[in-house]
Amino acid sequence: MDWAMIAIYILAVIIIVAAIFSITQKDLLLAVIGTSAISVVLSIFYYLLQAPDVALTEAAIGVALSTIIFVIAIKKTERYEE
């Protein structure tokens, strides 16, 4: 097994852990940061799967813009889930 495959497996583990974290977290701000981490790893995956156009979109929209819109929504409502 070469190093590239090991890196891909590590990224896959990171994406699953971040997804579980953002689902189970009661603090919604941390949950949003979890989804942002998913987007970072996902854009690396898109790049590795030879879809750089989608990777650019995911990096700009998924990491920055949708995260800030979620953060504004949390700021205007409540931070903790009941």
Next chain:
Amino acid sequence: MRKVTAIFVLAVIGFYMISIIATIPFGVKRDNVGQHYLKNTVKETGAVNTVTAIVVSYRGFDTLGEVTVLFLAATGLGAILFDKKSKKRRLQHASLIVRVGAHLLYPLIVLLGAYVFVHGHLTPGGGFQGGAIIATGVLLMFMSYRTFETSHKVLVYIESLAGIVFVLAGFSGLIWGNSFLQNILPAGEAGTLLSAGIIPIIYIAVGFKVGAELTGLLDNLLKTIK
């Protein structure tokens, strides 16, 4: 009377939809369109990036629809959040490190966004990606400096002008060619900046439009925070 009209309109729409669907052959193997794009894109459009050629040239009308949807979403958000008093953002200034970093990064991020949408037909990316990157850079400045302002009027003008350029590029194909959004300019030498006809013009317009729309949207949203 209204119910009769509704049933009549539904019957007309349903009749035409069924008659269109009936003409589509069912169960025939049709997977050769992707191979056609991969083989003939450079020859037909002059664009090296096949994704851009499909988005702007082969499926340009769909892109016009997408741009319209984004415009309507931004307009709807502006209408909901509209307030007669011109409000200021109430965020605090960020720390010195963040402010200096943002000041250094902001021109580079905007330059990267402009590069991405100007080179849409040569390298990965295009109008949507470039516009989103520019909006990210402006967002960084919004969050670092409370006093950083974008002129709402300039954003609206950029947005309208870019939309008009897209539609005019479409109509130029209708006037000098055969169909809406037809590529009437010469394809040029593939791989150079001035190639692929109207594809770079449309993607530059889309980049400006998306960047202005997302910036205005973020500005509207950030001003509502108490």
